[in-house]
Amino acid sequence: MYILKNAVKNLGRNKGRNILIAVIIFIIILTTVVSIVINTTTTEIINDYKTRFGAEVAIDLDYDKLAQSGQMGVDDITTSQYIEFGESDLLLSSIYEAKISGQLINMDVLDKDLSVGNGMSGAYGDGGVGGSESSMPNMSLLASSRADISDEFKSGARKIPDGEYPAGENECMISEQLAKLNNLSVGDTIQLKDMGQSPKTYTLTISGIFEDHTTDYLDDQEPFRLPWNNRHNEVFVSIDTITAMGMLENDNRALTAVYTLKAPSDLEAFKAELTAKGLPSYYKVTSDESGYKTVVGPVEEMSKITNTFLIVILILGGVILVVLSTMAIRERKYEIGVLRAMGMGKVKVAIGFLCESLIITSLCLILGLGVGALVSQPVADTLLESQIQIAEEAEFSGNVQQVGGTFSNLRERQRLSEVEISMSGEAILTIVIIALALGLVSSLSGILYITKYEPMKILSERN
């Protein structure tokens, strides 16, 4: 206990030197706090981004490989293959969207009359009610595994006030306009047939009716404005329903699959998995690296800068501390000699020096954590702002290499423009460990000196 008390008293006895050491340790700890807090926060943000959004994968034809191989025809990826590819543990999500044409049977469709003027009256008839067998599609059958169904439902252009999106097999959702036209409500059934060479008829139960405020189809002018492209005639079913119907088998391109990896680093493993599942070699699998870079790139750069800054500060600070403490020990040589001559053992003298160092470090740590918590946010904001500016300038000048293939627009790739800095327990622990290491470094030369010299030698040099 007296060693600690003497260490505390010694701090006051050598104010000038200790203040100088404290200032240096404080600066090191402050920069460490700022760097680590920013770094842990950005790491959390990046990890959070990866967890929530992952990295989108695109599967496209590799035209270079095709040209090199001299292969003329290519095999499309089949619907069942797409579904099989999506069954992977490496994926965060697999989203499927499908759109195929069909014909509603025994029902009126919107814009049916327009076909009169363009000479396709028979083709767009009411599917056989009192007329001839029609041969042209009069509706689109849509399926989506997206939680928000589609961008229109997300934006509010389409709403479901009555019923719900079809979840089970053989359920469907139709527009309010189509329901009114045919006097249909939730629970009623409709019939439709596919447009294959041997058309099949399917019966679906209406699970929901949606409000449709979309107007884009009105832009189409005759003769292109047809019942088939009138969006009020769209019928939604679940992916399970559309695959069970077998309607996708006629058109391999009717299904769009969007795979999202849990982490961009899983791309190679996913590629290998797809190859094993039969993906032809002339397809390339790429991840949405540019999208990822767009969103978290500046934050990652900021993290790199703070990391580099931290390393430089720790090395420089460590060297300065060693030099300072060595100089301080030269001053304190006599004190060591006296204490040793009085019978204080080497270990006890060393503990005393270490205590002094740790007391200074602890005070600086408390102050550094407080000030660091205050300045981290503005520092992070400034850094991020400059990184965003650099990224934007690079994009504007075309210096950003676009990697990958065709990606969906399912995700909003909005650049992270704000980072909310918070001091996590992990960050505090790291800072405390670094502070303790600094305390050890600053007392290290003293401890080495104490173990090296005998008191008689020190005192005789002094005397």
Add this chain to the structure above:
Amino acid sequence: MSILELKSVSYSYPGTKKQVLLDVNIGFETGKLYSIMGKSGAGKSTMLSLISGLDICTDGTILCDGESLSEMNRDDYRAKKIGVIFQGYNLLTNATAIENMELSMKISGCKSGNIKKEAYGLLEKVGIDKETAKRKVLKLSGGEQQRVGIARAIAHHPDIVIADEPTGNLDSDTQDTIMSILTDLAHKENKCVIVVTHSKKVATYADELWGLNGGKLSFLK
């Protein structure tokens, strides 16, 4: 019976062949003041550093209460068995006189309930009042520093007190005061006091006078 005994003690500095001390044999008893005289470079301070456990003899044995110093923890020996009064005082200059005393007592493992009170008492005994005791050592005169050095050397109640030129830097009156304190320690408190000096005046206080010449110790009086 000797409390401290040097048996055939020789010493040469590491890396040299020159013998600073050569076959020294002497026994020290409690209740006596010993004076060891010699010219500069005769080996007086070396002998003192060996006795005080600050250095180790190259040959021979030093026994304290019959136990060899080489087999003892020399830190403990310095902290508990002996008190050393250095020529250059060797006090903690940034600390006050009382702090020097307290620290020394704590290092020696003093179990006193009130170390501070005891320390003030010891300082008062050597002529340092409370006010002076609270001043930093650097602000004290040479005589005052030497008194603090003496008080510190006896603070842990050692049986052996060693003094290296204790009056070297002091005026005549202060020399007398310091020597009377040391004499009292030997005669009234039954300590073994060993004074290394080249002062003939100091030597007159000794119960036994020994001379050191060319590394050899001889009895003078």
